[in-house]
Amino acid sequence: MPQPDLIKTGIAGLDEILSGGIPRANVILVEGAIGCGKTTLGVEFVYQGASQFDEPGIIVVFEVSPDKLMRDAACFGWDLRKLEKKGRIKIVFTTRDVLRQELQQADSVLLEEAAKIGARRIFIDGVTRLVGSEDAHESRSGFHVLSEGLQRENLTALLAVEAAALKGNGTISLPEESIADTVIRLRMEDDQRAITRSIEIVKSRGHDFQLGRHSFKIIDGVGLQVYRRVQAPRKPQRDRAAAYDPTTRLTPGIPGLKEITNGGYFLGSTTVMAGISGVGKSVMGLQFIAEGAKCGERSLMLSLDEQVEQIDRNAGTIGIDLPKLKKSGLVRVEYEPPQEIQVDAHFHHIEELVGEFKPKRVLIDSLSTYGSALGTSGRGFRDFFHALVSLMKEHQVVAVYNHENPEMLGMASMMGEFAMSSLVDNILLMNWIELGDTFRLGLTVAKMRGNPVERVTHECEVINGKGMHVLPRILPVRRLPFSTYTGLISRSPERRALDEEADSSK
């Protein structure tokens, strides 16, 4: 099958969702409400073409004066003036009437200007009234004339059209969409009280692309950054990755835990440490990281709950010199505040971190904070966690997630309202157990995929300056018959009183 001649937009992340780029000479319609980023997208399309891909370009503006356009572009580090001086781009100011007449003429002055610099790209900002917005038929035929004119010159054209109906989650079908080869929709969506930007490829002739609403940001000094939506289908290698090395285990770093986890966690496995706040999950996590450094393995900690300086201090109290480990290059700690977390952008950041740092161990503190930020009722959190698990499996990372279970004593479910336990390979439940006038700490390995599980609750303790360790289990324990208990059917057994036991034996 012949491969299409794709041109790269050069916009970070956009070519990925376009599966490599856009077929040359496509007419691209970019629609969106005011302020959604159409002009920035169009200008970057021409800028990147001229500066990265040896494709000179023309920018046509109606309302914005070219000097303002250049000033705004400079905020992203795009020196349009320099490119214009070098004859790589031209910015033409005109009116819609003139442009309409121009493109109906075979010897168009505008297209002649384009030909002079060997332009391959053109961006026309604000074609709305140019193509006659009132009447659908007129609009379509106006757009047809425009795209024919551009096609004569084999230009890849990006035309920005204002569509007020695309504000928020509104929808619209513009008559021009049927003629355009590629339709890109930009939106600003309400997300609680925040606003997020999304980009959707509605159609694109001649190649494959990733459906759905992806996120994007407009970043000072950079330009557009598009983030693939986390729900987007995974690449095939991720599916295969889980089977790469099914036998190697990494030790947890907590004395006594290795023995009750059959030697440690498998590569590519997902472990959740669930328990109420203060039970020692972060301590165990830090020991897991420090153990990695001891074994010469790179470890990454992603924290949403505590800032890096706090984590360093806390690690110091259990004898872990985290700054030193970080300095050694084996440990990296990242903090991101959970409020207004943008899931696609956040996942992209994690993907980059894992790809660049190549950790063997990842600690995420905590899953429940993601739940609070993304909400557990919709698909947002579930899709994000799915994507995270797949990413870690692809990279054969042992991932440990701290998860705050709100129940102080006992647990009615393993992960509370987070109905995700089927995705998790190992679950460690940590509980306070009230004995006499003291809370003591219990740890139960509740689930270990591919391993025998005893489901015995072990006592643990955290010692200042040393961290957590699992206390040895004192055996043999006398197994008493069921007849020595009451409340078996209700699953809350209690020992009978001794005299009651004696009576029942008579």
Added chain:
Amino acid sequence: LLARVQVIRAPCELDLLLFLYRHPRALLTNQQLAALVGYDMDQVAKATDEFIIARLLQRSTNFKHESHMYLLELNGEYEEDLTAILIMASSRQGRVDILEVLNSGQSRTDRHVLQERQGPNASG
């Protein structure tokens, strides 16, 4: 500066040059250009011709087209002086000051012409 560059002698010339400085490559009809600059067509046409003679401006020559491509070329011998004037005129006060100079120069010229017409003995 104005005396040195010689191409800005009237308010219309200043405003046309300012417009072209902000829109260095403009594809417009004469009528649209005049409307955008804010003067009548004759004044703008005259100023445009002056700039073309001074090689400050290029205009597309395809007369089949109603519109023309106007291309400002600030790279001649007065580039620095012109740029300085245009930067100064980019602020409101700067433009007002330059217009004042131009208008006073204009009235001096008018007086001079009047005096010449009335003869050397005319007073006032």
